[in-house]
Amino acid sequence: MPKAELHLHIEGTLEPELAFALAARNGVTLPYATEDELRAAYSFSDLQSFLDLYYALMAVLRTEDDFAELADAYLARARQQGVRHAEIFFDPQAHTARGVPIGTVIGGLSRALEAAPERHGITTRLIMCFLRDESAESALETFEAARPHLDRITAVGLDSAEVGHPPSKFREVYRLAREAGLKCVAHAGEEGPPAYVWEALDILGVDRIDHGVRCLEDEALVARLVADQVPLTVCPLSNVRLRVVDQLADHPLPAMLDAGLLVTVNSDDPAYFGGYVQDNFTALRDALHLDEETQRTLARNSFHASFLDEEVRAAYLKEVDAYRAG
Numbered sequence: 089m090p091k092a093e094l095h096l097h098i099e100g101t102l103e104p105e106l107a108f109a110l111a112a113r114n115g116v117t118l119p120y121a122t123e124d125e126l127r128a129a130y131s132f133s134d135l136q137s138f139l140d141l142y143y144a145l146m147a148v149l150r151t152e153d154d155f156a157e158l159a160d161a162y163l164a165r166a167r168q169q170g171v172r173h174a175e176i177f178f179d180p181q182a183h184t185a186r187g188v189p190i191g192t193v194i195g196g197l198s199r200a201l202e203a204a205p206e207r208h209g210i211t212t213r214l215i216m217c218f219l220r221d222e223s224a225e226s227a228l229e230t231f232e233a234a235r236p237h238l239d240r241i242t243a244v245g246l247d248s249a250e251v252g253h254p255p256s257k258f259r260e261v262y263r264l265a266r267e268a269g270l271k272c273v274a275h276a277g278e279e280g281p282p283a284y285v286w287e288a289l290d291i292l293g294v295d296r297i298d299h300g301v302r303c304l305e306d307e308a309l310v311a312r313l314v315a316d317q318v319p320l321t322v323c324p325l326s327n328v329r330l331r332v333v334d335q336l337a338d339h340p341l342p343a344m345l346d347a348g349l350l351v352t353v354n355s356d357d358p359a360y361f362g363g364y365v366q367d368n369f370t371a372l373r374d375a376l377h378l379d380e381e382t383q384r385t386l387a388r389n390s391f392h393a394s395f396l397d398e399e400v401r402a403a404y405l406k407e408v409d410a411y412r413a414g
């Protein structure tokens with residue numbers, strides 16, 4: 089099924105093989121002897137235990153070529169999974185903090201993204217995320233450092249450890265981003281409460297909510313999200329792996345669809361969470377018995393929720409309607 093992926097952290101696509109290859113090339117020692125040993129470390133108890141490993145592995149990403157290879161490897165996999173359009177997050181502060189200039193990160197990623205239509209048949213957008221467990225000042229500095237590169241960036245986002253870091257902390261940098269003509273998204277309502285989703289909508293003025301599964305705890309919030317058709321980029325396998333839900337069969341996605349929410353399915357950090365986007369669709373189909381029409385609705389939603397131009401969006405929607413399994 090043709091689909092768009094709208095919630096994908098490029099750093100979260102770093103597979104063990106590429107991590108070891110880049111470590112060897114850059115002379116970085118990983119705290120794991122083998123790829124299998126590293127994979128065994130991918131059993132997380134919560135968001136923080138995942139983030140600790142995630143940031144440790146990023147040490148292998150140094151040069152523009154490294155970032156280009158990382159993005160190209162994701163795009164090749166995404167195409168295998170039916171992705172026709174990808175809106176890709178990156179975390180500049182996770183790299184600048186290690187001494188990698190922001191221009192190196194954006195240069196490498198955009199090189200791969202610009203080649204993607206021809207190489208992989210995928211259109212793309214780039215979304216620059218701020219780490220919410222860093223200060224508001226650090227986000228502002230990051231935004232200013234990125235200013236010369238804003239022509240390559242479609243939106244800003246907010247990620248990393250959610251609880252204790254409400255969206256309102258980043259009011260100022262989002263105001264600047266909107267002034268600069270960028271779209272805005274934010275992770276909210278994954279581990280954090282529904283109040284964070286309200287803040288993302290009313291204080292940051294976001295166009296989409298990333299995750300948002302906890303909105304179901306607040307009826308008025310659901311009504312607002314439905315009325316405005318605010319897209320939610322839900323990541324089912326991530327929710328299981330990070331214990332937002334105990335098992336996929338308990339996932340609130342069917343309830344979210346029934347409530348009339350504009351839900352999309354995405355892979356979040358697929359190298360760490362056990363699957364790319366089609367793997368998420370397949371796992372949902374098996375655990376929740378989603379029929380083909382529901383899957384088609386989710387695919388249609390992904391293009392409706394994207395930042396594509398209307399003409400391209402319409403062409404992709406036609407592909408979804410024409411698709412027949414088999």
Ligand SMILES: [Zn+2]
Pocket residue numbers: 095097247275298356357
């Ligand atoms: Zn995420």
